[in-house]
Amino acid sequence: MHKSPKAKLASAESLHRLALYHCLLTDFLLCGKKITTSKEIASKLGLNESTVRRDLSLTGNAPGKRGIGYDASSLRQRIGDFLALPPFAPFAMVGSVAVATAVFNFFPVEKFGFVPIAFFSEEPGDWGKAINGREVRPVDDISPALTSLGVNVALVACHPSWV
Structure with a gap:
């Protein structure tokens, strides 16, 4: 803040x-x-x-x-x-497409001022799929992608072995 x-x-x-x-x-x-x-x-x-x-x-x-x-x-x-809160906060989602879809069906993040702008998965079958018009990328791409997108917040919902 x-x-x-x-x-x-x-x-x-x-x-x-x-x-x-x-x-x-x-x-x-x-x-x-x-x-x-x-x-x-x-x-x-x-x-x-x-x-x-x-x-x-x-x-x-x-x-x-x-x-x-x-x-x-x-x-x-x-x-x-x-409080100088931004009107929206860009964030990244780390997890499978199935988990991300479930989260977004249950929790409308946009209504709370969060805008999902990047998705990452460890599952090769998820890579290239789209969620909210954004391509799912490999977890290995996180560091350079988050820096270039200006993302400071990430929702991590994945198997513990991924992290």
Whole structure:
């Protein structure tokens, strides 16, 4: 996480909680929830309401309305901007095509801001196949490929003997 200039003035604890709020708001949005309150956020995370409001005030005028709550999407965006979170994070997947397909069917990574841009497998039968329009490459190609693609995150779901 790259902090914005304003975020550098916040405590590590507040920054950690803001990241948790960002994740919780993402969950809310994925479930179709459009409005939330500091009370609800506090309850879900086992915090005090005043702590949540104080943390949110660090981001500037949080888009909340007294008695109604916060627009979850606007609040998530405001927190993301404050924490200088990128709009998406490119990542690589290491594992067989079968495992990658299962993961993507179960877990919609794009909805959480992750974009799969590279796939690697130890299985020769997987090489050359496509997942999400990307060619599956041999595991031996990881190091040069990740450097050239600017990937900092990888999801590794493979047999322990591969690593």
